[in-house]
Amino acid sequence: MSPRFTPEQIDAWRRDGGVLVEAFFTPEEVAAVQADFGRVFGDAAGADQPLVKTADGQGGAFHAAQFRNLDSIPFDGCHALNLIGLHPALIAFARAALGVEEVYLYQCQAWAKYTGAADYDQPFHCDYLNHTLVAPSEDTTRNTCTVMCYFSDVTEGHGPMHYVPRPLSEPIAPPEATIGGPPEVAELHRRLAPHARSTAGPAGSIFPYSIDLYHRGTNLTAPGGVRYAVTACFKRAGDDSIAFTAWPFHHMKPWGQLFARATADQLACLGVPRPGDPFWTETTLARAQRRYPDWDLAPYRAALLASA
Numbered sequence: 001m002s003p004r005f006t007p008e009q010i011d012a013w014r015r016d017g018g019v020l021v022e023a024f025f026t027p028e029e030v031a032a033v034q035a036d037f038g039r040v041f042g043d044a045a046g047a048d049q050p051l052v053k054t055a056d057g058q059g060g061a062f063h064a065a066q067f068r069n070l071d072s073i074p075f076d077g078c079h080a081l082n083l084i085g086l087h088p089a090l091i092a093f094a095r096a097a098l099g100v101e102e103v104y105l106y107q108c109q110a111w112a113k114y115t116g117a118a119d120y121d122q123p124f125h126c127d128y129l130n131h132t133l134v135a136p137s138e139d140t141t142r143n144t145c146t147v148m149c150y151f152s153d154v155t156e157g158h159g160p161m162h163y164v165p166r167p168l169s170e171p172i173a174p175p176e177a178t179i180g181g182p183p184e185v186a187e188l189h190r191r192l193a194p195h196a197r198s199t200a201g202p203a204g205s206i207f208p209y210s211i212d213l214y215h216r217g218t219n220l221t222a223p224g225g226v227r228y229a230v231t232a233c234f235k236r237a238g239d240d241s242i243a244f245t246a247w248p249f250h251h252m253k254p255w256g257q258l259f260a261r262a263t264a265d266q267l268a269c270l271g272v273p274r275p276g277d278p279f280w281t282e283t284t285l286a287r288a289q290r291r292y293p294d295w296d297l298a299p300y301r302a303a304l305l306a307s308a
Ligand SMILES: [Fe+2]
Pocket: 125, 126, 127, 215, 216
């Protein structure tokens, strides 16, 4: 178990569907990732006034503007941001939460929100619709561990995700109620809202949650407010029922920079065979080195030699 989280927090994730873990990332890690957010999105500040499109109590709506400053890793020159979703402690949390040794990172995005750039208020919903073509399992370890990571201080004025712990939402509605039309969604929101908890926390906090957890984005209202977040979604390795990002589809991104700095354990979470895997031969090592000249293949080469 990593010292960055406790067995009780893993139990809470399984029971409640989500748990806030403060100070998961160190101030140094936060500062490095913050600087990379500035490189990717510029150092824009939020507006003085929030944008409000939805009347209070309506539960908000989904707007394309909410997802405008959202992009997938890797980013050119952003070495801290590129690997933060593969931090060894995050991998350890996902392994413990999902109860398996091998996990796969199937989504990792940087997301900047600004006061006034959108009305970020959403109705309560579950995320499974764009993570699987089927439905969430009753066994939460067969679902996913989606981790919302905050890299700026998130107060109630900075758009913290709100959620309803599973034991409180279960008597109200099952996850599939998220599929309803606007009247049903509004009614669902009205019934869940009294049980909402906030994920507000200082920079470096994480909120791992499950795809069957009712949650919603909230608006940024703080004058000049900015929220920097990274989503890191893990599943059991080999579970083809869950997906989001097909990494090779984004092959034009600067993967060589990430490969040059990642460990074999981190790369395994992206589907790279581990040292010692029969995939690795002299030929595949040479081909991979040609593609990523700065990748240190020594562990892979050593394992191949040891097996010869
Ligand atoms: Fe969501």
